[in-house]
Amino acid sequence: MHELDTEYYEIEPSASTRELLAVAKLYAREVAESYGLSVDVSALEWEVSKRAKRRAGAVRHRNGEPETVLLTWEQFQRQGWRATAETVRHELIHVHLLNEADDPSHGERFRSLAEDLQTTVHCERFAEPNWWVVCAECGGKLARYRRSKLVMEPSSYRCGGCGGALFVEENVG
Structure with missing residues (x-):
């Protein structure tokens, strides 16, 4: 199994959203190349949500075409870079499966890739519910x-x- 080096990209929670996105894109490129994922990191929009509470990330897509990778600021603030790096890997799987199979689900193909990329299918709660x-x-x-x-x-x-x-x-x- 290929070991992912998240420490090389380590960024402190005091970083700005702009810095987080820059590091996330660099990390995403390495992951996509290392695992042969059909992901063009530069072709995607990358955004940080300061409102999301229930999800650590998302891929927005239209007609099966991935458009935007969204990362959640609160997860980064509370759980740090390692958790966010795991979310980046999770979202890259979605982009890859949309590109290859028009499949945005967490189905069998997703679960298999999640194991390879050392990420989870669902994130742990990082914000307290109301x-x-x-x-x-x-x-x-x-x-x-x-x-x-x-x-x-x-x-x-x-x-x-x-x-x-x-x-x-x-x-x-």
């Missing part, structure tokens, strides 16, 4: 970051796991 939707029966919890209909009217919904009644707890941190 609310928890809790099942009164099984105790299952769903994190919620926005004031949605589920948060405002939990009695209109049932637990997807056991069918139990739901209630909302405000997260006090």
Whole structure:
């Protein structure tokens, strides 16, 4: 297995968004070349989101064509460069699979490449939710970051796991 050198690109959380993007693009080029991914890093727009809370990154695409790689500022601030580098690898897999198979999913091809590129299929939570939707029966919890209909009217919904009644707890941190 090829070992990825994230330390060479290490950048401190005190860096600017511009610096983060510059390092992320350089790192992405090395990863794409090292693993033979069909990704033209220069052809993509690269952006940082300061609003995202639930996802560490995303690839925006239109008609199967990858256009933008989005990285989340809060993940970088809270978890540092290593976590962001893992997100870069994750998003490069999406770009590659869009280019090769018009496949933006986290399916079998994605999971296989994720193992090769030492990244996860889903990121761990890096921001505290504002609310928890809790099942009164099984105790299952769903994190919620926005004031949605589920948060405002939990009695209109049932637990997807056991069918139990739901209630909302405000997260006090």
